[in-house]
Amino acid sequence: MKQNINPQDLIIAPKNANGTIYVRQQKGFFQRLRRNIGGLLVLLFLALPWLDVNSKQSILLDLDLLQFHVFGMTLFPQDFTLIAGLFMVATFLLFFVTSWLGRIWCGFLCPQTVWSFGYIWIEEKIEGTRNQRINLDKQPWSVKKISKKMLKHLVWLAVAFFSGTSFLAYFVPVRELYSDMLTLQWSGTVSFWIGLFTICTYGNAGWLREKMCHHMCPYARFQSVMFDNETLVVAYDENRGEGRGARKRKDDPKALGLGDCVDCNLCVDVCPVGIDIRDGLQYECIDCGACIDACDQTMTQFNYPKGLISYTSEAKLAGKSAGPLRAKIISYAVLSLIVISGMVATVVNTVAVELSISRDRNVLYRINDNDDIENSYQLKILNKSSQTMRYQLKVTGLVGISSSKNQLIEVASGELLDVVLTLTASPEDIKQPVTKLTFIIEANDNPDITVSTETRFFAL
Numbered sequence: 001m002k003q004n005i006n007p008q009d010l011i012i013a014p015k016n017a018n019g020t021i022y023v024r025q026q027k028g029f030f031q032r033l034r035r036n037i038g039g040l041l042v043l044l045f046l047a048l049p050w051l052d053v054n055s056k057q058s059i060l061l062d063l064d065l066l067q068f069h070v071f072g073m074t075l076f077p078q079d080f081t082l083i084a085g086l087f088m089v090a091t092f093l094l095f096f097v098t099s100w101l102g103r104i105w106c107g108f109l110c111p112q113t114v115w116s117f118g119y120i121w122i123e124e125k126i127e128g129t130r131n132q133r134i135n136l137d138k139q140p141w142s143v144k145k146i147s148k149k150m151l152k153h154l155v156w157l158a159v160a161f162f163s164g165t166s167f168l169a170y171f172v173p174v175r176e177l178y179s180d181m182l183t184l185q186w187s188g189t190v191s192f193w194i195g196l197f198t199i200c201t202y203g204n205a206g207w208l209r210e211k212m213c214h215h216m217c218p219y220a221r222f223q224s225v226m227f228d229n230e231t232l233v234v235a236y237d238e239n240r241g242e243g244r245g246a247r248k249r250k251d252d253p254k255a256l257g258l259g260d261c262v263d264c265n266l267c268v269d270v271c272p273v274g275i276d277i278r279d280g281l282q283y284e285c286i287d288c289g290a291c292i293d294a295c296d297q298t299m300t301q302f303n304y305p306k307g308l309i310s311y312t313s314e315a316k317l318a319g320k321s322a323g324p325l326r327a328k329i330i331s332y333a334v335l336s337l338i339v340i341s342g343m344v345a346t347v348v349n350t351v352a353v354e355l356s357i358s359r360d361r362n363v364l365y366r367i368n369d370n371d372d373i374e375n376s377y378q379l380k381i382l383n384k385s386s387q388t389m390r391y392q393l394k395v396t397g398l399v400g401i402s403s404s405k406n407q408l409i410e411v412a413s414g415e416l417l418d419v420v421l422t423l424t425a426s427p428e429d430i431k432q433p434v435t436k437l438t439f440i441i442e443a444n445d446n447p448d449i450t451v452s453t454e455t456r457f458f459a460l
Contacts, residue, residue, distance in 0.1 A: 041114060053386070240259060
């Protein structure tokens, strides 16, 4: 298996003069797997905004209020470290999976692939099989051709529109979004983003398709950094397949001086990015496995062993596979587990309330009519839980100190409440000019929700 280095040398000439790739429908193990995974991902994409957790939408990224609700947990801009941690987890997992399984993300999980195959399925249902679509495009324009083309694009646009509204439902409350749609009350901002996502989905999945993988997606360009001789990729066994050539099913290929490849070209016809896998490893390949299913189907018809095209590695094809448990994979796996563990620990230890304290900057301290010392503070209490909470405020660090705020403090879900209070202490209880105090906020109904912050009490 040869590996081409210069991407320009890997670009395959279009299969048709107009540059269109007509993908043949293919059945088989990998295509069933791809369709099942894609269907599950689409179902989750559509359903998640409709699910409620603790009376809130399961995932809602409210940019207006700068609140991100994720499965009952509310995140704020102060929780940016969690978002950064999420990107770190994704990065290490990408390195680990790509080094081990190649571009499996592109072939089975990437939204561009899922939607593109969906659009190809719609195209086939309306315009027919691959050969019928080619013949239809060659025909002069007629009522039949125009009606089929219009129906296809209308369905494409409908799917794109529904995809766009489903995507925006992660940023706008879903029931409000669709209620406003039915009553034609969408704001200009909502209408703009729906229109933009509709156009992007329609254009990417309907028109650009493989061009996104060829020219726009950066993943194809830097994947070679993570590849090695043991990385699993879709590959053609050149030693077994060459020389390729047509023959009858009952012919003995050895007597004809032929390899197992019958040169049926099905591996090219089913490829969504229009490459010939027999030319070696190419950066356009998305590892969807369509060519494997097509080749295995042909091998079965000729009573040849399957696996002429398979998920394999360069080392295995050369007969010197070192096995999957190699140092690089283990290192990426360990690093991924460390980052994931850190992320999980951070989420688990995240407290559903935040407390910040600032002193009165105008007056260091005051002496009241009873000759007691007073210090003023401003507290900011942020309720990050999904329900209204009542908090008890406690102050420790100075015997006999009293607070002007002794009643429970009620804070609505997602609210940042300002609380101004005064602490008072008798001069007899104050042993030093500056005393360290600790403010403690504790949820009245859930003692596990508590947070403390230190400050100073002045009595010079």
